Amino acid sequence: MSIELLDRTRKVNHLLTETGGQKVAFSDICEMVGGFLNSSVYVISRRGKILGMYKNPEVRGIDGFKDVDLGACADERLNDRFLSVLSTKENVNLETLGLDEYEAEGLTALIAPTLVNGERLGTFFVYREDKTFRIDDIILCEYCNMVIGLVMTTSLLAETGEEMNKREAISSAIKTLSDLEQRSVAAVIHSLDGMSGRVITSQLASEYHVTRSVMVNALRKLESARLIRTQSAGVKGTRIEVLNDIAYDEFERIYKEKWNS
Numbered sequence: 225m226s227i228e229l230l231d232r233t234r235k236v237n238h239l240l241t242e243t244g245g246q247k248v249a250f251s252d253i254c255e256m257v258g259g260f261l262n263s264s265v266y267v268i269s270r271r272g273k274i275l276g277m278y279k280n281p282e283v284r285g286i287d288g289f290k291d292v293d294l295g296a297c298a299d300e301r302l303n304d305r306f307l308s309v310l311s312t313k314e315n316v317n318l319e320t321l322g323l324d325e326y327e328a329e330g331l332t333a334l335i336a337p338t339l340v341n342g343e344r345l346g347t348f349f350v351y352r353e354d355k356t357f358r359i360d361d362i363i364l365c366e367y368c369n370m371v372i373g374l375v376m377t378t379s380l381l382a383e384t385g386e387e388m389n390k391r392e393a394i395s396s397a398i399k400t401l402s403d404l405e406q407r408s409v410a411a412v413i414h415s416l417d418g419m420s421g422r423v424i425t426s427q428l429a430s431e432y433h434v435t436r437s438v439m440v441n442a443l444r445k446l447e448s449a450r451l452i453r454t455q456s457a458g459v460k461g462t463r464i465e466v467l468n469d470i471a472y473d474e475f476e477r478i479y480k481e482k483w484n485s
Contacts, residue, residue, distance in 0.1 A: 226360050228360065229360040229363060229364060232260050232364055233364065233367055235256065236253070236256060236367065236368060236371065239252060239253070239256060240371065249276065250267040250275045250276020250372060250375070251267075251276040251277060251278065251294065252276075253265075253267070253276060253368055253371065253372060254266065254267060254276045254277050254278035255278040256368075257278070257350065257364065257365065257368055258278035258280050258350075259278075260364065261350065261352060261357075261361055261364070261365075262280065262282060262283070262352055262355070263280055263283060263350045263351060263352035264277075264278060264279050264280045264283045264285070264289075264350070264351055264352070265277065265278045265280075265348075265349070265350045266278075266289065266298075266347075266348075266349040266350075267338075267346060267347075267348055267349075267372055268298055268303060268306060268346050268347045268348075268349060269345070269346045270307070270344055270345055270346050270347075271297070271303075272297045272298045272299075272300060272303035273295065273296070273297050273298075274292055274293070274294055274295060274296055274297070274298060275294075275346065275376075276294070276372075277289075277292075277294060280352070282353075283351070283352055283353055284331075284353065286318065286323060286327060286331070286351070287299070287323065287327060288302040288321075301322060302321060302322060303347075305320070305321045305322060306321075306335060306347040306349065307337075307344065307347070309335045309337055309347070310337060311337065312334070312335070312336040312337070312362070312365075312366060312369075313334070313335045313336075314334045314356075314357045314361075314362050315332050315333075315334070315356045315357055316332070316333040316334065316335055317332075318331045318332075318333055318351065321333070330353050330354050331351055331352070331353055332351065332352060332353075332355065332356050332357065333349065333350065333351035334348075334349075334350045334351070334357050334361070334362065334365050335347060335348075335349055335350075336348040336349075336350075336365055336366060336369040338369055338372055338373045338376065339373065340373045340374070340376065340377050345373060345376045345377075346372075346376065348365065348368065348369040348372055350365055387470065390468050390469075390470045390471070391470060393449060393450070393451065393468065393471075394451065394468065394470060394471045394474050396449065397445065397446055397449035397451055397471075398474075400445050400449075401442055401445060403482075404434060404438055405438060405439075405441065405442035405445070406442075406478055406482065407432070407434065407478075407482045407483065408429070408432070408434050408438055408439040408442045409439075409442045409443065409446060409475055409478075410475045410476070410478040410479035410482060410483065411428060411431075411432045411434075411439075411479065411483065412425070412428060412439065412443065412464065413466065413472060413475040413476065413479065414475070414476060414479040414483075415428060416464060416466070419465065419466045419469065419472055420463070420464065420465040420466065421463070421464060422457055422460060422461045422462065422463045422464070423461050423462055423464060424460075424461035424462075425439050425440055425443075425461070425462060432483075443462075443464070446471075450467060450468075451466070451467060451468045451471045452464055452465060452466050452467060452471075453465045453467055
């Protein structure tokens, strides 16, 4: 291993240390690699979403990425070609990705599938002009791609944990509701304009043939469980915001089950 490569991998490690590893932004890694290798760099999810990028001002843009911002999706055909690459390929002629001869002229790419436990999570894509990738460049990209895979896995685990917490909160809240209260809350949630809206509980209670007190009591229970937020609008009713997206879906399911059966 060269001293230069060792120094670069240490800088990547330092980036992880500064951010605690779990919160590192993919674009930070892209910018670091792009600076080291004088390249444009992209982290692309399996579905084609741009998770991180660095557009090097010294490297011309290519179709599929020119007008794409962070969080947007790359060209679908381009992403399909990325997904067809099953192992790291260096010094790739970009004509193989569908670019025409003129656009691909002088450009060389490295494409590395991001794999964790055999599952394809995305693609690490690096390209530059008028210079092939050497062995040290390839090792650095492989190392950074491994880091990206670990960060992706951590993010997925965090999302899974958050979803489990949401579901547990919903389950506990629903257990405190009687069948009539569940029906009442489901009617309120269904009447909203998406995840938030304003309702007049007396009118809604009359429409669904339940008492207003039952409906209000059920809403208070959900607010205590932090599943919704309510705010009085006086004679205009009550503004309700659903704070838990899974709760919204669950009460929509209850509405269909209990009011449409």
